[in-house]
Amino acid sequence: MNRMIILIVGLLALWALFEFGGLAQAPVIQADIxxxxxxxxxAAGLDDVVVSADGLDVNLSGTVADDAxxxxxxxxxxxxxxxRSVNSLVTVKAYFTQFCKxxxxxxxxxxxxxxDARTAFPERAQDMFRYWKVEQDLxxxxxxxxxxxxFMDQALIELGQLDAGCIxxxxxxxxxxxxxxxERxxxxxxxxxxxxxxxxxxxxYDLKLPELSDQAAACQAEANRHVEPGETVLFDFDSDEIHAAGQQLLDAVVEISKLCPDVHVLVTGHTDSIGDKDYNIALGERRAEAVVNYMVSKGVDAGRLTPVGLGFSQPIADNSTDAGRSQNRRIEFRAREE
Incomplete structure (x- = not known):
């Protein structure tokens, strides 16, 4: 009987040793894990991943570059x-870039x-938007x-099409x-x-169009219906001469404007980026005035037309190429309220 009691006591002592000894070692084991x-x-280069251990279980959080x-x-x-197990809350770090005007x-x-991109984007922006102050935090x-x-090269070009906003x-x-x-x-x-x-x-897209009267909106829609997207009056370098193709387009615009006698039209002249700001504003205005004079000669009331030179402030193409500069030397029309 005494032997049995001694055996039981010994087993209980061993159990207590392992149990409480293990508990005492748990923080050490967790810290080691x-x-x-x-x-x-x-060592894997995952510097933004945070590790925390809970016993033998590991929790991961933080951000990485991609799903891999x-x-x-x-x-x-x-x-x-x-x-023993891994619970991961690691997410992919957002790649965020924003251009605003x-x-x-x-x-x-x-x-x-x-x-190269960090240098090139501000330089291109300053070349394209010479009227604006370019600030960067890239x-x-x-x-x-x-x-x-x-893709972002194109985004910078499209920023010129916004009166104000962000891409x-x-x-x-x-x-x-x-x-x-x-709308065009x-x-x-x-x-x-x-x-x-x-x-x-x-x-x-979350873009707002200018609010127009019913007649102005109808006139703008009619112009959009008759003039193909991207079709406009283009000019040779440093010239305000209207070519034959441009005259044909203006003849269509003249007929449309006669359907909207109470609508005023803003005629904007644009240039490429070669030359200084003041010269290109004046060149854009000469182009707009040439178009207005042509339309007046075809019977449109001069009081309904306002020529404005915008120079190179609103490019629609890349000014670093001949083809892009050719597209930027253009005229645009905008129906507006009196």
Whole structure:
């Protein structure tokens, strides 16, 4: 009997030793698990992943560049000796770039792919928007989406079509918001982004058109119906001479304007970026005046037409190429209230 009691007491003592000894060692084991997992995560270059251990279980949080690194973080932690399970709340870091325009500023913020892009975007913006102050707060993030540079080059061009607003890239989703001067300008923005659909970005629009009277809106719609998107009066370099093709287009605009006798039309003359600001404003105004004079000669009341020179402030194409500069030397029409 005494032997049985001694055996039971001995077994209880051994159980207590293992149980309470294990409890005493638990914080040490947990700290060891966390330390070795942190070292493994760091060695894998996942510097923004945060590790916390709960006993033998590991929790991961923080951000990484892409989905592949999300899986990599889990695999690295699971491979650490002694880890029982891994709970991952790691997310992909957003790739965010935004170009904004208001009455006086162009603001470029967010991520760019490399130092060349960080230098090139502000330089191009200053060349395109010489009337505006260009400010930038761009940081280099090499994990840019495929096609980033080509797509955002186009975004900078389309910023010129907005009276005010922002073009924002969040990973592979682009949003265009603000105000745009005409339905034709809105259509042009969509068509040019659609032409880059092979790059795999999605584009959404939240753009407001100017409010027009019923007659002005109808007149603008009629003009849009008769004039093909992208079709306009173009000019040779440093010239305000209207070519025969431009005269044919103006003849159609004249007939449309006669259907809307109470609507006034803003005729804007645009240039490429070669030359200084003041010269190009004057050249744009001469082009607008040449168009107004032609329309008046065809019977349109001069009081309904207002010529304005905008120079190179609203490009629709890349001024670094001959083809782009040719498209920017143009006339646009906008129905407006008195």
């Amino acid at each position: 966390q330390s070795r997992t942190e070292a493994a995560i760091g 690194e999300v899986g990599q973080a889990t695999d690295v932690a699971a491979a650490v000796r002694g880890v 208001d009455d006086s500023r162009i603001l470029l913020t967010g991520n760019v792919s490399d130092e 940081t280099i993030n090499e994990n840019s989406p495929n096609g980033f540079r080509r 924002t890239l969040n990973n592979r989703a682009l949003s265009v918001s603000g105000s745009v001067r005409s 300008a809105l259509t042009g923005i969509k068509e040019r982004f659609d032409a880059l659909s092979d790059l795999g970005f999605t584009v959404s």
